[in-house]
Amino acid sequence: MYTEKVMEYFTKQENVGEIPDADGEGTITSPTCGDLMKVTIRVKDDVIEDVKVKTFGCGAAIASAAMLTELVKGMPLSEAMSVTNMDVAEALGGLPSQKLHCSNLAADALQEAIADYKERNGNEATGQRGKRKEVPCQLEEAKGK
Amino acid sequence: MYTEKVMEYFTKQENVGEIPDADGEGTITSPTCGDLMKVTIRVKDDVIEDVKVKTFGCGAAIASAAMLTELVKGMPLSEAMSVTNMDVAEALGGLPSQKLHCSNLAADALQEAIADYKERNGNEATGQRGKRKEVPCQLEEAKGK
C-alpha cells in the first residue's frame, strides 16, 4: 500500500518527540480516523530552528510527520506558513488516497504551532490556519487544546 | 451417470432389430424426450418365442430395450403381460431418476405388441396396456401407429 519512500519516513526517528519549553505548539486530530499529532517548534530570528512531532496514528500519519519536520527545519517562518498537507504528501511521493485526507495532518499541526508562536509573541495569526478548510477532510482542533 | 450393468445392456446387440412378419408389433414414443421404441414379437403356444426391438433413444432407452428382450424371451404371454417398465428398471439395477420415466419405455412397447397380437387373434387386449397411466411420465402412442 505504502511506497518505499513513505516507509522510509515512517521509520525515521530524528525529529520525533517534544521540544521542552517550545516557542510554539500545535495539536490537531482527525475526526475521521482519530489520528492525533502534536508539533512543537523552536523559533529563532523568524526561522524554525528546531521542530519535533509526536504522533498517534497510522503509517501515513507518522511518515507525514517525519517528512514535515525535515521540510521545515531551518525554514523561515514566512515560508513555513505556506506549507500545506498537500506539500507534505507530494514530498512523500504520494499517499494512498484513503489516507490523503485523514492521516496527512502534519502541516496543519505546524500551522497551529506557528499561530501559537505568533499569538504568544503578540502577532496576529496569519498562517495557513484559516485555510484548513481547503483540505476535504474536515479537521477540528484537538480537544486537548 | 449409468451403472456398469446399464452400459453392458446398452452395448448388447442380440435382440436388436425387427422380426419380419411378426405376430405382434408395438411402437411407443415418449413425448417428454422424444425417445421411440418398436417391439416385434413372435408368439408360439402362448409363449414369446422371439422378441426384437428397435430404439431411437438414449442410453437408458437402449439398455431398457435390451433388458426387456432378455427378460421376456421364452416367457408365457400371460406372464409377460404383467411386465412393467419398473421391472425393467429394477432388472437393470436402477436408472438415473430423470431417465426413469422418459426413456424406460420398453415394457410399454411390449404391452402394445401383445395387445396387437391379441387383437389380430380376436382376443381382447387385457395386458398392461390400460395401466400405462401408472407411470408418471405420460406416454402417448406413436404417431406412426
Added chain:
Amino acid sequence: MRRVYMDNSATTPVRQEVIEAMSECMKDDFGNPSSLHWFGRQARRRMETAREQVAGLIGAEPEEIVFTSGGTEADNMVMKGVTQQLRHKGRHVITSSVEHHAILHTGEYLEKNGFDVTYLAVDEHGRVDPDHLRHAIGPQTTLVSIMLANNEVGTIQPIEELAAICRENGVLFHTDAVQGVGQLDVDVETLGVDFLSLSGHKLYGPKGVGALYVRRNRRFQPLFHGGGHERRRRAGTENIPGIVGLGLACQLSHEELPERREKLVAMRDGLIAGLIERVEDVQLNGHPSERLPNNCNLSFNYVEGEAMLLNLDLQGIAVASGSACTSGSIEPSHVLLAMGVSRELAQGSLRLSLGSFNCTEDVDYVLETLPPIVDKLRQMSPLYHGKE
C-alpha cells in the same frame, strides 16, 4: 485406450504453465490481498498483474476488470445488477433466445420479479437480426445482453452492430463472451460493449474463476455484499491462485491467438468435411462462416445424440450432444429449436468442440470411429428405413 477430448466448449484442459503458476502461488503467496503486511502485499501484487493480463487480452483497462467465480456469476452480476441499478429508469431487458442458461434463466428470474424480457428470435444460422433489436428497444429498456458466440453451435453474433444500436439509444450493452475469448479477437473498444463476461475454464485456465469487464463509470448493484473488495463491486476474499491462473491463461491466449485460431479452423474444417463426406443425411448446425474456430455441430438423422455420445465414449472420444437426455431437461437444445431445427434433428445433434490440445490424429480417429457408430445406431432405429 486412446482418449480424444473434443468437448472443449464444456471445459478445456488446463495449461501446464497455469497449473504450475497456481501451485507456486498457493505455496508462496497465500496471503490475503486485503492484508497490509508483506504476505498481503505479495498477494495483491499477484492479483494486479493478473488483472493487467486479463485486461490486456480484451483491450480493457485493469480497473475495468472485476474478478468473479466464473461466467455464470459474471452473467448474473450484470443481468441482475444493472437492471436493479436502473430499475427506476425502466424495467425492460432484451436478450436473445439462444443465450446460455446463465442469461436465459436469469431473464426468467427477472420476469418473475417485475421486469419485461424480450427474447429476440434468431435466423436459421442462429444469428440475431440487428433490425429486430432496433425495434425491440423502447423507452423502458435499460439493458441488452447478446452473446458473442454461441456455446452449442458456435455462431458469432454481429456484436459491433448490436452494441452501436444500443449506444445510439442510450441503452447499456452486455455480451457473454465466455466462448469467444481466447478464440476470437475480442476488443471491448472495437466491440463497443459496456459489459463483457469471460470464464477461465474455457480458455485453458482454471475453473471457478472468471471476470466481468465493466466499462468505466458503468454502475451496477453488486451481487455479493460484504467487504469492499474489487472496488466495492464484488465482496469476498479474492481467489488469488485462480486469478493468477486466469491471468496467465489470458496472457498465453493473447500471445498464441492467431496461431491457435488457424490450427483450430483447419481441424474444424477437416472434421466437418470429413463427416459430411462419410455419413449420409447429416446437417451442419450453425453458421457456415461466422462460427467459432473450434465448433463442429452436426445433426445425424434417425439417431439420438446421447446414444452416439455413449458409443463414442466407449471408444475414448468425449463429445457433447444437444439431445434432451443430455441437456437434463425435457426439451432438446433450446438453441437448435430456436434456429428452427426439428425436434428429431435436435435430438440427433452432436457437438464436437476442438481445443489447442487436439491434433490431426484426433480428427482422424473421430472420422474413423463415428461413421460406423452412426451406422449401427441407424440400423437400431425404428425411424430409419434407408438401407434396412
Added chain:
Amino acid sequence: MRRVYMDNSATTPVRQEVIEAMSECMKDDFGNPSSLHWFGRQARRRMETAREQVAGLIGAEPEEIVFTSGGTEADNMVMKGVTQQLRHKGRHVITSSVEHHAILHTGEYLEKNGFDVTYLAVDEHGRVDPDHLRHAIGPQTTLVSIMLANNEVGTIQPIEELAAICRENGVLFHTDAVQGVGQLDVDVETLGVDFLSLSGHKLYGPKGVGALYVRRNRRFQPLFHGGGHERRRRAGTENIPGIVGLGLACQLSHEELPERREKLVAMRDGLIAGLIERVEDVQLNGHPSERLPNNCNLSFNYVEGEAMLLNLDLQGIAVASGSACTSGSIEPSHVLLAMGVSRELAQGSLRLSLGSFNCTEDVDYVLETLPPIVDKLRQMSPLYHGKE
C-alpha cells in the same frame, strides 16, 4: 528475514497435500462434471468424494452441501435466498452487531429492499444474549443469522441455545461458521442449525471455494441462475480443483482437530500471557474462555494499530489490526465498538491469529519483538505521558 505469519484469521497457508491434490486434479481430471463422458464422470466422482469429506467434517449428509465460491457467497446466498423465499411469510431478519461484513452489509441491503433487520447487541465479551433473541423474534421473523465465532475477537456464540430458540419459534437459523470450522467441533445436528457457511481458505484449503450447509428440505431462492448445478441451488460450472482442495482440507481438519486445537490453545495462551506480562496498559478483547483456539486480540493503550502492524511487518511478523486505518473505513472495528471498547482502544487493537503452521518459536519471536515496538510508539505518542 525471519517471517512469522500470525494472520490466520485473514487467511491460512495452504496445506501441501491440498496443493498437490489440486494440481493433480487439474492435470488428470479437468472434465466438466455435467458431461456424460469419461472425463466428466471422473470430475463428478472427485466432486462427490469432496462433498462427503465436507459433510463428514460437520456431521451433515453430502446432499446437504452446496459448494460456493467462498464464505461471502454462502452468507449472501442464505441471507438473500431465504428471505426472498419466505418474503410472503414475513420480512423481518435478526442478526448480531458483531457479524462479518458479508452478513452485516447484506443486512443493510435487505433493509434498503423492504426488510426489517434487527442487529442484536452483545455484551462486553462480544456475546449475544439468548434472551435478547427470544424477545426480538416476532411473527414476521423468517431468518436468524448469528456467527459461530467472531473473526476479530474470537468470541464463540451460544449457537445451540440460539438455534433451539429459533426452532421453538419456527424460524430458520443460519450460522456463519467460517472462523469456527476446522478449529472447533462443529456438528450441524448438535448445533441444530438449518444453514451453515464455511470457507476453504480459513482451514488450510484453497481460496475461492466454500460451502453452504442446507438442512434437508430447507428451500431458498438461488443467488445464481443458470444451469441446474448443485441440485438447482447454485448454477455455474463447478470449481472442481477448488472443491477437491476444500474436501481434502476438511478431511485433514477432521482427522487432526483435537491435536490442532490443543496446540493452538497452548500457543495462544502463551502469547496472551506473555504480552500482558511484558507490556503495561494492555487489555484482552473478547471472551476469556469462550474464544477461538487461535485468537489473540489485544488493545494497546496510547498507540495506533496500523503503526504497530507496520513495525511488526518490518520485522517479518504479519498480524491484523482493528484500527480504522486498516479496516478501510472511517470507524475502527465495528466489533470492538459493539463490545463497548472505546474508540481509542479500538484504534490500538491488534489481532494475532495463530495457525497450525505456527510453532513456539514464532510465539517467542513475537514476545521479543512486539514490546519494544509498543514502547517506541508510545514514546512517539502525544497521548502517552507514562514514562516520558
